Amino acid sequence: MAAAAPSSNLMGLSALSFPFLTSDQPLSKPSPKLHRPIRRPITITPKASIISDLVLGVGVGLPCTVMECGDIIYRSTLPRSDALTLTAPGAALALGAALPRSDALTLTAPGAALALGAASYLWATPGVAPGFFDMFVLAFIERLFRPTYRKDDIQIGKKLGEGAFGVVYKVSSAKNNPKQGDLILKKATEYGAVEIWMNERVRRACASSCADFVYGFLESSSKGKEAGEYWLIWRFEGEETLSDLMLSKEFPYNVETKILGEVQDLPKGLERENKIIQTIMRQLLFALDGLHSTGIVHRDIKPQNIIFSEGDRTFKIIDLGAAADLRVGINYVPKEFLLDPRYAAPEQYIMSTQTPSAPSAPVATALSPVLWQLNLPDRFDIYSIGLIFLQMAFPSLRTDSGLIQFNRQLKRCGYDMITWRKTVEPRATLDLRKGFELLDLDGGIGWELLISMVRYKARQRTSAKAALAHPYFNREGLLGLSVMQNLRLQLFRATQKDYSEAANWVIGLMARSGTKKEGGFTEAQLQELREIQPRKGNVKRNALASALRLQRKIIRTLNESMDELNRQRKSLWWSRWIPRQE
Numbered sequence: 001m002a003a004a005a006p007s008s009n010l011m012g013l014s015a016l017s018f019p020f021l022t023s024d025q026p027l028s029k030p031s032p033k034l035h036r037p038i039r040r041p042i043t044i045t046p047k048a049s050i051i052s053d054l055v056l057g058v059g060v061g062l063p064c065t066v067m068e069c070g071d072i073i074y075r076s077t078l079p080r081s082d083a084l085t086l087t088a089p090g091a092a093l094a095l096g097a098a099l100p101r102s103d104a105l106t107l108t109a110p111g112a113a114l115a116l117g118a119a120s121y122l123w124a125t126p127g128v129a130p131g132f133f134d135m136f137v138l139a140f141i142e143r144l145f146r147p148t149y150r151k152d153d154i155q156i157g158k159k160l161g162e163g164a165f166g167v168v169y170k171v172s173s174a175k176n177n178p179k180q181g182d183l184i185l186k187k188a189t190e191y192g193a194v195e196i197w198m199n200e201r202v203r204r205a206c207a208s209s210c211a212d213f214v215y216g217f218l219e220s221s222s223k224g225k226e227a228g229e230y231w232l233i234w235r236f237e238g239e240e241t242l243s244d245l246m247l248s249k250e251f252p253y254n255v256e257t258k259i260l261g262e263v264q265d266l267p268k269g270l271e272r273e274n275k276i277i278q279t280i281m282r283q284l285l286f287a288l289d290g291l292h293s294t295g296i297v298h299r300d301i302k303p304q305n306i307i308f309s310e311g312d313r314t315f316k317i318i319d320l321g322a323a324a325d326l327r328v329g330i331n332y333v334p335k336e337f338l339l340d341p342r343y344a345a346p347e348q349y350i351m352s353t354q355t356p357s358a359p360s361a362p363v364a365t366a367l368s369p370v371l372w373q374l375n376l377p378d379r380f381d382i383y384s385i386g387l388i389f390l391q392m393a394f395p396s397l398r399t400d401s402g403l404i405q406f407n408r409q410l411k412r413c414g415y416d417m418i419t420w421r422k423t424v425e426p427r428a429t430l431d432l433r434k435g436f437e438l439l440d441l442d443g444g445i446g447w448e449l450l451i452s453m454v455r456y457k458a459r460q461r462t463s464a465k466a467a468l469a470h471p472y473f474n475r476e477g478l479l480g481l482s483v484m485q486n487l488r489l490q491l492f493r494a495t496q497k498d499y500s501e502a503a504n505w506v507i508g509l510m511a512r513s514g515t516k517k518e519g520g521f522t523e524a525q526l527q528e529l530r531e532i533q534p535r536k537g538n539v540k541r542n543a544l545a546s547a548l549r550l551q552r553k554i555i556r557t558l559n560e561s562m563d564e565l566n567r568q569r570k571s572l573w574w575s576r577w578i579p580r581q582e
């Protein structure tokens with residue numbers, strides 16, 4: 001009978017099929033005990049386990065040392081806690097090698113919390129996990145299938161603009177592709193590399209946010225030019241930017257049929273204008289949310305950089321030359337700023353100047369969710385969008401001089417829109433009054449959204465996503481809000497409050513209760529917390545302060561040298577990514 005054992009090769013069957021077989025019986029020769037029914041439970045000794053392994057080794061399945069065949073026999077009598085435990089190798093085995101039921105998975109509460117925490121971190125803005133997928137999978141697949149262009153394929157037409165970083169032309173393709181239509185070509189200087197990178201990222205992550213990017217390459221055949229030019233090609237989206245449309249006396253009616261497809265069934269007036277402006281704002285915030293969700297901050301949002309796409313009937317963002325990709329730290333240099341002062345937020349930097357530039361792409365990627373949350377760089381663009389909203393509401397602020405004057409007034413009011421309103425409203429012109437009336441429609445919900453964007457502190461500004469969920473975009477206005485929408489509005493208002501007063505109150509409270517005995521802060525410690533200048537005359541204290549200053553200086557110098565090194569390393573990295581043509 002024992003000789004038959006090797007023929008039963010399936011996992012654990014040697015023991016299960018022959019319940020009368022004791023574990024210490026030799027398998028090679030027949031045993032006289034075989035015919036005696038055995039009543040006592042079987043225990044598999046190490047020796048038997050080895051034999052069993054040998055037997056099972058020739059068949060399909062795992063040896064008993066892995067399977068714990070004894071456990072299978074006694075499964076029904078095992079205590080629950082022994083039966084179910086999830087270990088990493090166990091999980092891998094379970095998935096890959098079909099473990100027996102006794103090793104089934106159990107998810108413990110700490111395990112689940114850990115897995116959830118890791119997943120949230122990896123998917124939090126700007127998205128470490130999607131970033132890896134994008135860079136190592138999508139980017140390569142895209143390269144295989146996208147259309148490519150050479151210099152000779154392009155017939156240059158009308159010059160459309162010339163900026164500090166390049167010249168833009170309307171062009172057509174010499175390739176016989178009637179569907180392609182007209183194209184836009186930008187011949188750019190060294191910043192073209194960054195712009196190609198950003199446009200490719202956007203095309204994969206949120207194509208509808210920006211003008212349709214076709215191809216970009218380094219053209220290095222032109223004689224006399226050492227570095228060569230970057231050629232960037234887009235689909236021609238349309239003739240007009242938001243700036244062109246806003247400067248027309250007909251605004252916003254000149255946009256109505258473009259975006260809504262028809263003239264609204266309303267008389268000309270505030271309500272109709274409000275509806276058009278709402279639609280434009282929704283499109284702008286949607287485009288911006290796409291960019292921010294993938295970790296890109298534009299840094300140069302202005303009506304001149306928003307094009308109306310005639311094909312898609314929507315506004316799209318253009319000119320990503322000053323953008324920063326905070327997922328991998330490209331074009332992010334904390335102390336460098338390339339901005340249009342008319343639309344720039346007061347902080348001027350998207351990241352704290354204490355944050356050194358990201359060390360290398362993998363490290364920057366790994367740290368990106370933390371840095372994003374610490375700095376909220378997207379709020380820089382939100383300020384600019386807020387100013388565009390303001391210009392749409394107040395016709396007198398649509399000109400450069402009007403906007404510059406407003407910026408001066410707002411600065412004098414400590415960047416507080418409520419103070420600004422109190423200052424200008426009593427002696428407001430007809431134009432200004434019309435703007436306030438428009439924003440005050442529906443219980444002032446437009447004004448509320450506006451001031452949630454135009455704030456001094458970046459942290460107090462709303463995000464593009466939160467702004468899109470604001471009831472300003474609800475068609476029925478405040479009265480039509482559901483219970484959930486009302487709750488969301490209350491939450492939005494709560495997050496918009498200025499908590500600096502609360503912080504002062506907490507510090508005051510800590511001071512009152514602060515005694516050494518109770519373990520709170522003493523007045524002296526709070527003094528340090530508030531960063532009040534140290535008192536003069538204390539030699540020990542002054543020496544300590546000098547040492548701290550020196551330490552800070554050393555760290556700053558180190559950071560700056562790192563920045564410099566990284567900048568050089570990173571520029572090499574971009575260049576390698578971009579196709580070249582001789």
Ligand SMILES: Nc1ncnc2c1ncn2[C@@H]1O[C@H](COP(=O)(O)OP(=O)(O)OP(=O)(O)O)[C@@H](O)[C@H]1O
Pocket residue numbers: 160161162163164165166167168184186211212234235236237238239241304305307318319320321
């Ligand atoms: N995809 C597009 N479709 C249609 N027109 C476009 C497109 N891209 C750019 N343009 C036109 O070209 C002009 C210049 O583009 P862009 O702002 O990208 O160039 P730039 O060199 O950075 O200019 P500037 O420095 O003045 O901002 C735009 O104002 C717009 O009129």
